[in-house]
Amino acid sequence: MTDAPxxxxxxxxxxGEISDLEKATGLLxxxxxxxxxxxxxxxxxxxxxTLAGLAHELETAPALxxxxxxxxxxEAEHEPDSFEASIVRVARRDxxxxxxxxxxxxxxxxxxGSRGYRAWLEARREKNFAILLPYLERGLELTRxxxxxxxxxxxxxxxxxxxxxxxxxxxxxEAVFDRLKAELIPMIASVSEPVDxxxxxxxxxxxxxxxxxxxxxxxxxxxxxxxxxxxTIHPFAQSIAPVDIRLTTNFHEDSLHGILSCxxxxxxxxYERQVDPAYSRTPLARGVSSGFHEAQSRMWENHVARLRHxxxxxxxxxxxxxxxxxxxxxxxxxNRVAPTMRRVDSDEVTYCLHIILRFxxxxxxxxxxxxxxxxxxxxEAKMGEYLGLQPADVxxxxxxxxxxxxxSFGYFPxxxxxxxxSVQLWERxxxxxxxLDEQFERGEFAPLREWLGEHVHRWGRxxxxxxxxxRVTGSRLDPEPYLAYLxxxxxxSYAGAxx
Amino acid sequence: MTDAPxxxxxxxxxxGEISDLEKATGLLxxxxxxxxxxxxxxxxxxxxxTLAGLAHELETAPALxxxxxxxxxxEAEHEPDSFEASIVRVARRDxxxxxxxxxxxxxxxxxxGSRGYRAWLEARREKNFAILLPYLERGLELTRxxxxxxxxxxxxxxxxxxxxxxxxxxxxxEAVFDRLKAELIPMIASVSEPVDxxxxxxxxxxxxxxxxxxxxxxxxxxxxxxxxxxxTIHPFAQSIAPVDIRLTTNFHEDSLHGILSCxxxxxxxxYERQVDPAYSRTPLARGVSSGFHEAQSRMWENHVARLRHxxxxxxxxxxxxxxxxxxxxxxxxxNRVAPTMRRVDSDEVTYCLHIILRFxxxxxxxxxxxxxxxxxxxxEAKMGEYLGLQPADVxxxxxxxxxxxxxSFGYFPxxxxxxxxSVQLWERxxxxxxxLDEQFERGEFAPLREWLGEHVHRWGRxxxxxxxxxRVTGSRLDPEPYLAYLxxxxxxSYAGAxx
Numbered sequence: 001m002t003d004a005p006x007x008x009x010x011x012x013x014x015x016g017e018i019s020d021l022e023k024a025t026g027l028l029x030x031x032x033x034x035x036x037x038x039x040x041x042x043x044x045x046x047x048x049x050t051l052a053g054l055a056h057e058l059e060t061a062p063a064l065x066x067x068x069x070x071x072x073x074x075e076a077e078h079e080p081d082s083f084e085a086s087i088v089r090v091a092r093r094d095x096x097x098x099x100x101x102x103x104x105x106x107x108x109x110x111x112x113g114s115r116g117y118r119a120w121l122e123a124r125r126e127k128n129f130a131i132l133l134p135y136l137e138r139g140l141e142l143t144r145x146x147x148x149x150x151x152x153x154x155x156x157x158x159x160x161x162x163x164x165x166x167x168x169x170x171x172x173x174e175a176v177f178d179r180l181k182a183e184l185i186p187m188i189a190s191v192s193e194p195v196d197x198x199x200x201x202x203x204x205x206x207x208x209x210x211x212x213x214x215x216x217x218x219x220x221x222x223x224x225x226x227x228x229x230x231x232t233i234h235p236f237a238q239s240i241a242p243v244d245i246r247l248t249t250n251f252h253e254d255s256l257h258g259i260l261s262c263x264x265x266x267x268x269x270x271y272e273r274q275v276d277p278a279y280s281r282t283p284l285a286r287g288v289s290s291g292f293h294e295a296q297s298r299m300w301e302n303h304v305a306r307l308r309h310x311x312x313x314x315x316x317x318x319x320x321x322x323x324x325x326x327x328x329x330x331x332x333x334x335n336r337v338a339p340t341m342r343r344v345d346s347d348e349v350t351y352c353l354h355i356i357l358r359f360x361x362x363x364x365x366x367x368x369x370x371x372x373x374x375x376x377x378x379x380e381a382k383m384g385e386y387l388g389l390q391p392a393d394v395x396x397x398x399x400x401x402x403x404x405x406x407x408s409f410g411y412f413p414x415x416x417x418x419x420x421x422s423v424q425l426w427e428r429x430x431x432x433x434x435x436l437d438e439q440f441e442r443g444e445f446a447p448l449r450e451w452l453g454e455h456v457h458r459w460g461r462x463x464x465x466x467x468x469x470x471r472v473t474g475s476r477l478d479p480e481p482y483l484a485y486l487x488x489x490x491x492x493s494y495a496g497a498x499x
Numbered sequence: 500m501t502d503a504p505x506x507x508x509x510x511x512x513x514x515g516e517i518s519d520l521e522k523a524t525g526l527l528x529x530x531x532x533x534x535x536x537x538x539x540x541x542x543x544x545x546x547x548x549t550l551a552g553l554a555h556e557l558e559t560a561p562a563l564x565x566x567x568x569x570x571x572x573x574e575a576e577h578e579p580d581s582f583e584a585s586i587v588r589v590a591r592r593d594x595x596x597x598x599x600x601x602x603x604x605x606x607x608x609x610x611x612g613s614r615g616y617r618a619w620l621e622a623r624r625e626k627n628f629a630i631l632l633p634y635l636e637r638g639l640e641l642t643r644x645x646x647x648x649x650x651x652x653x654x655x656x657x658x659x660x661x662x663x664x665x666x667x668x669x670x671x672x673e674a675v676f677d678r679l680k681a682e683l684i685p686m687i688a689s690v691s692e693p694v695d696x697x698x699x700x701x702x703x704x705x706x707x708x709x710x711x712x713x714x715x716x717x718x719x720x721x722x723x724x725x726x727x728x729x730x731t732i733h734p735f736a737q738s739i740a741p742v743d744i745r746l747t748t749n750f751h752e753d754s755l756h757g758i759l760s761c762x763x764x765x766x767x768x769x770y771e772r773q774v775d776p777a778y779s780r781t782p783l784a785r786g787v788s789s790g791f792h793e794a795q796s797r798m799w800e801n802h803v804a805r806l807r808h809x810x811x812x813x814x815x816x817x818x819x820x821x822x823x824x825x826x827x828x829x830x831x832x833x834n835r836v837a838p839t840m841r842r843v844d845s846d847e848v849t850y851c852l853h854i855i856l857r858f859x860x861x862x863x864x865x866x867x868x869x870x871x872x873x874x875x876x877x878x879e880a881k882m883g884e885y886l887g888l889q890p891a892d893v894x895x896x897x898x899x900x901x902x903x904x905x906x907s908f909g910y911f912p913x914x915x916x917x918x919x920x921s922v923q924l925w926e927r928x929x930x931x932x933x934x935l936d937e938q939f940e941r942g943e944f945a946p947l948r949e950w951l952g953e954h955v956h957r958w959g960r961x962x963x964x965x966x967x968x969x970r971v972t973g974s975r976l977d978p979e980p981y982l983a984y985l986x987x988x989x990x991x992s993y994a995g996a997x998x
Contacts, residue, residue, distance in 0.1 A: 020549035023542070024523050031526055035534070039725040040743030043522070046780065047740075050519035054553060226538040241546075244539030281545060 007070050008084065014064055015091055016281040021055040023240055030238045030246050034230040045114065056106060059098045068092045083278055086462035090283050093166075100149045109142050113406040120405035129376050129394045132405065137372055139407040140365055147366075157363050160410030164290040165417060167464050168477075170363070173413050176420065176479045177356045183483050184353055185386060187490065191349075194338035199325045204318055206251040206258075212317035213249070213262040216310055220266060220300070220445045222247075227269065229262065234402075237265040237297075239272035242280055257345070263305040267297035270449065274457035284460040290411060292465055294418020295425060296452070302348055302419075303426050304448070306335055309440035337490060339387040341396045348419070349486050350387060355416040357382035358401070362409045423482040424473045425456065506569050507583065513563055514590055515780040520554040522739055529737045529745050533729040544613035552606045558597040567591045582777055585961035589782050592665075599648040608641050612905040619904035620732075628875050628893045631904060636871055638906040639864055646865070656862050659909030663789035664916060666963050667976075669862070672912050675919065675978045676855045682982050683852055684885060686989065687838060696832035698824045703817055705750040705757075711816035712748070712761040715809055719765060719799070719944045721746075726768065728761065733901050736764040736796075738771035741779055756844060762804040766796030769948065773956035783959040789910060791964055793917020794924055795951070801847055801918075802925045803947070805834055808939040836989060838886040840895045847918070848985050849886060854915040856881035857900070861908045922981040923972045924955065 025048060032044050058064070071088045078085035116135035123131035147159045155170040162168070214222075214229060222229075225243075232248035235258075239245055247265040251258035271287045279285040287293040308331050315322040322330065340346045343354040361378060364370040370378050379398040383389050391397035398404075403411055430436060433447050455472045466476050524547060531543050557563070570587045577584035615634035622630035646655045654669040661667070713721075713728060721728075724742075731747035734757075738744055746764040750757035770786045778784040786792040807830050814821040821829065839845045842853035860877060863869040869877050878897040882888050890896035897903075902910055929935060932946050954971045965975050 016545065017549050017553070020546040021553070024527060024546050024550055027526060027530060028523060031530065035727065036739075037723060037725045037727055037743055040740055043740030043743060043779065046515065047519040047523050050516050051523055054516075054520075224536060226536045228534065228536055240535075241539055241542030244536055244542060280542065 004084065005071070005074055007067050008074060008088075011064075011067050011071060011087070011091065012282065014058065014061070014067070015087070015283060018055055018058045019281045019283070019285065021051055021058065025051045025055065026238050027240050030240065030248075033232045033234070033236070034246075034248055049110065052110065053103075053107070056098070056103060059095065060103075064091075065095055065099065068095055081459075081462055083284075083462075086284055087282055090461050094283055101146065102149075105142065105145055105149070109139075109146065112138050112142060116405040116407070117402065120399065120402060124395050124399050127393045127395055127399075129398055132399065133372060136375075136404060136407060139404075140372065143366070143407065143409055157366055157410065160362075160366075161413065162410075164411050164414045165465060166289055167466055168289075168291075168417075172477060173359070173417070176477060177352075177359060177413070177416065179479045180352050180416070180420075180483070181356055181386070184349060184486075187486065188337070188339060188350055188353070188387070191337050191490070195332045195336050196329075197333035197336045199322070199330055200256060200333050201254065202321045204251075204253055204256060204321065206253055208317050209251045209256070209259055212314060213251075213259045215313060215317075216259075216305075217247075217262060217266050219443055220304075221270065221449045222266065226273065235261040235265055237268035237272070239269070239286065242272060242275050242277060242285055245269040245273050260301055260305060264297040264301035267300035268293055270300070270452065271296040271457050274449075274453035275460040276458040276462075279460045279462070284462050286460060288459065288461045288463065288468055289465040290414035291417030291421055292456070292468070294415055295421035296456075298418050298422040299426055299452075303422065304436075304440065304445075306331075307437050307440055309437070309443075335489060339389055341383075341389055341391060342400060349490065352416040352419060353386040355412055357386055358403075358412040359416075362412065366409065417477065420477060420479050420482045421469060423485045424469065424475065424478060425452075426485075427481050428455075428473045503583070504570070504573055506566050507573060507587075510563075510566050510570060510586070510590065511781065513557065513560070513566070514586070514782060517554055517557045518780045518782070518784070520550055520557065524550045524554065525737050526739050529739065529747075532731045532733070532735070533745075533747055540613070540617050544610055547613055548606045548609045551609045552602050555597065555600070555602045555605050558594065559602075563590075564594055564598070567594055580958075580961055582783075582961075585783055586781055589960050593782055600645065601648075604641065604644055604648070608638075608645065611637050611641060612907075615904040615906070616901065619898065619901060623894050623898050626892050626894055626898075628897055631898065632871060635874075635903055635906055638903075639871065642865065642906065642908055656865055656909065659861075659865070660912065661909075663907075663910050663913045664964060665788055666965060667788075667790070667916075671976065672858070672916070675976060676851075676858060676912070676915065678978050679851050679915070679982070680855055680885070683848060683985075686985065687836070687849055687852075687886070690836050690989070693837035694831045694835050695828075696835045698821065698829055699755060699832050700753065701820045703750075703752055703755060703820065705752055707816050708750045708755070708758055711813060712750075712758045714812060714816075715758075715804075716746075716761060716765050718942060719762075719803075720769065720948050721765060725772065734760040734764055736767035736771070738768070738785065741771060741774055741776060741784055744768040744772050759800055759804060760843075763796040763800035766799035767792055769799070769951070770795045770956050773948075773952040774959040775957045775961075778959045778961075783961050785959060787958065787960045787962065787967055788964040789913035790916035790920055791955070791967065793914050794920035795917075795955070797917050797921040798925055798951075802921065803935075803939065803944075805830075805847075806936050806939055808936070808942075834988065838888055840882075840888055840890060841899060848989060851915045851918060852885040854911055856885055857902075857911040858915075861911060865908060916976065919976060919978050919981045920968060922984045923968065923974065923977060924951075925984075926980055927954075927972045 028044060028048050028051065032041070032048075036044060068088065068091060075085045075088040080086070080089070112135060116132065116139055119132050119135045123129060143160070144156075147156045150159045152159050157170040161170055161173065210229070217227075217229070227245045227247065229247045229249065232250055235247075235249045237245065237247050247262060247269050249258045249262045249265065268287075271293055275285050275287075287296070308327055311322075311327050311330055314330075315325075335347075337347045337349045339350050343351070346354055357379070360382065361370065361375065364378070365372065365375070376394050376398045380391055383391055383397065401412075429448060429451050433439070433451055436448055439445075439447060456468065459468055463471065470476055527543060527547050527550065531540070531547075535543060567587065567590060574584045574587040579585070579588070611634060615631065615638060618631050618634045622628060642659070646658045649658045651658050656669040660669055660672065709728070716726075716728070726744045726746065728746045728748065731749060734746075734748045736744065736746050746761060746768050748757050748761045748764065767786075770792055774784050774786075786795070807826055810821075810826050810829055813829075814824075834846070836846045836848045838849050842850070845853055856878070859881065860869065860874070863877070864871065864874070875893050875897040879890055882890055882896065890899075900911075928947060928950055932938070932950055935947055938944075938946055955967065958967060962970065969975055
């Protein structure tokens with residue numbers, strides 16, 4: 001970079017400032033959910049709004065647009081996947097998107113979103129969808145205005161999807177989801193009697209869970225030099241810097257979900273941790289899409305954690321619960337398939353149906369094909385049709401997730417894309433690395449971790465999601481490996497019960 | 500404020516943004532010293548530099564200067580100590596100071612300070628002053644550039660002092676310090692045999708210390724709605740908002756210093772907590788000076804904590820240590836006077852000499868009267884002269900405090916000013932409230948807390964420090980009450996030993 005033009009240095013300086021503001025905002029958010037005393041909430045909202053506003057000013061500065069124009073020649077002189085060309089290309093994409101949205105619209109969306117969040121909490125307390133309704137109506141209106149800013153020629157939902165899954169088209173998602181639905185609904189119906197998972201119910205002291213989870217994560221590659229684990233209400237992972245990764249979880253003493261959520265969040269954290277260090281303080285220094293991010297967390301939660309290798313340690317950590325439980329019983333329980341009312345509690349097979357019904361309803365809302373007043377019934381109808389379940393009330397139904405309080409349409413589908421991508425990546429990893437289960441039994445996690453770093457993580461946002469997937473697996477988004485994996489898993493898991 | 504001009508509304512909006520950035524920077528700092536994984540240090544320095552730079556841009560925006568000019572008439576229409584006039588006056592003072600410092604210099608000072616802090620930690624680990632030296636050299640260079648920005652006519656050190664103690668002159672401090680030195684050196688020399696404090700040595704489990712400290716602070720007025728207590732290396736207090744107060748401490752298992760430091764930091768926290776809520780998100784919403792801040796922490800640490808009232812609870816918390824120790828023995832030990840190597844461990848009598856030697860060295864460094872390479876020896880020489888002590892190594896000597904890693908010259912003297920002010924305030928409080936010791940025995944801390952809120956804290960920065968002191972005590976800075984208090988204390992404490 002010694003012969004880089006002055007403009008490129010200036011671009012990096014500006015991008016560094018934007019990144020620093022985003023990371024500082026990230027710390028405000030992390031702290032709010034993990035450490036902040038409750039009364040801090042009011043001032044914190046002001047602090048976050050101020051930093052977001054300043055970041056938006058920097059992101060849309062005309063001088064930034066001019067720099068990016070001046071650097072077109074410089075970009076063309078470099079290989080498309082080089083640091084230099086990728087920075088300019090991705091920064092331009094971000095800039096061109098950011099300038100389309102007036103500050104006033106963005107501020108109004110933020111304001112309505114934070115009011116909507118409070119309304120959602122109250123609507124849940126009162127079990128009354130009508131409390132959320134006006135904010136959802138206004139949110140939908142603002143979402144349509146947002147879409148109009150891009151004047152899309154194709155499906156308006158494409159605009160929303162692009163925010164989370166750059167370059168992905170609604171039609172592609174729909175095709176994948178239709179294929180999943182066609183297979184998953186009968187697959188679930190075939191599970192007449194779920195396996196016994198009573199061994200997963202009991203009293204699990206939070207401190208024992210934490211110690212066990214940390215021991216597992218350390219074996220996987222977490223270290224105290226650049227990671228932390230803290231308590232929160234709704235688990236998440238946050239990168240304050242590629243060398244400062246914060247995982248959060250919530251240990252409930254009546255279940256092991258907190259441990260599984262640590263493993264899930266580890267996948268997110270590892271992605272951010274293994275981005276090429278040269279990308280630090282640039283827009284390349286994060287995961288390429290929500291779907292790819294979720295693929296990482298799903299891989300560690302489902303493919304790595306649901307194997308058998310850690311059971312001896314778990315048994316040692318919680319002897320009174322597990323000393324009499326054979327490995328096979330535990331393993332079958334951990335991989336149990338049974339429709340659940342809550343998306344976040346659901347197993348690998350039913351999970352995608354929770355997502356598909358939300359995706360379909362988002363598209364209907366955007367198209368005006370469903371009246372918002374009818375949304376609770378529409379939600380319940382699909383729960384019945386896809387999962388055979390009847391929500392007891394709106395809290396189990398349409399108010400289940402926080403997402404529509406905002407309403408961040410376009411996000412939900414990426415959860416299912418993550419599942420699909422995770423199996424595509426997993427199969428390639430096995431093809432390259434051999435029997436991972438055996439390696440894990442020996443405590444060897446570095447091969448998988450390094451494989452992910454080399455093939456996926458280091459790229460950050462330098463490649464587009466589908467381009468990255470194709471480079472790694474030779475294929476674009478493809479639901480077949482995921483379906484084959486589920487069929488196989490369902491067969492294995494139920495072999496004992498059936499036999 | 501309904502008839503306030505548009506310009507005043509706009510001023511508040513701008514000051515709110517500046518305040519939000521400062522508070523966000525405060526959180527970055529708090530996190531760095533309490534939670535951040537070590538590798539996060541590099542990116543954190545960049546993040547802090549960026550936020551400081553952006554804050555400086557807002558603080559020096561020409562539009563802010565124009566607003567402040569336009570508001571001169573509005574200011575004159577209001578009483579000088581009203582919200583409106585105080586805001587405009589203090590904001591203008593801050594603006595006029597800020598515009599003198601180029602953003603690049605401020606950013607460089609922040610960056611060097613953050614790196615210097617890491618170097619200081621390493622220098623202490625390695626017992627090697629040379630590791631800190633380049634950062635101190637650079638810091639001194641930057642400090643001189645900073646002073647030059649103000650083109651001071653008098654003592655250049657005035658510029659540095661003004662940052663922490665607005666309106667205070669170096670010559671005034673020197674006069675007070677010379678008076679203290681003249682009394683304290685012989686006073687200490689008269690203590691031929693320190694009282695027995697062996698009851699303060701032992702094994703004190705950190706968790707028992709924490710529980711006890713929290714119980715005391717809760718009696719004093721800390722609550723979980725708006726306060727936290729965390730571990731750190733070098734204790735401090737930070738206000739993320741007036742309703743979000745963070746105390747930090749360091750419990751060593753071989754002493755009770757961590758408990759005393761909690762009590763000290765509580766005083767700082769309470770000051771920020773009790774500023775008039777109407778001042779939130781304005782430059783009035785913090786303590787008026789470092790000296791006044793230190794007066795609060797010293798009052799709770801020395802005047803409140805070193806009384807007898809909490810001994811029954813301490814005995815219950817650490818029974819194996821204290822069950823056989825009579826209250827008088829404990830009380831005399833806690834108030835022991837004996838020169839100590841570490842400033843932060845020192846008693847009330849010797850404390851000021853630790854400060855005075857640092858103040859003198861800072862002035863020498865600024866004037867070029869001491870070579871930085873000779874600083875370790877110069878430090879040791881003064882330790883010998885003032886306290887009769889010989890540091891075993893640089894960790895006990897020149898590397899003892901974090902302050903010169905930054906290097907925040909001008910800060911040290913305010914510790915001693917705090918001691919002086921704390922006795923001035925304490926005497927007035929007793930005159931107004933009667934026998935506080937008796938109230939404390941009954942668990943009544945609200946009268947003192949509320950008295951401080953009413954007379955000192957609520958004013959924030961609306962009054963100048965000396966003006967505030969004069970309103971409360973009827974006198975400006977005066978070392979005599981402090982000296983009288985020490986003479987009295989030394990007499991009492993040693994009465995038993997002498998008798």
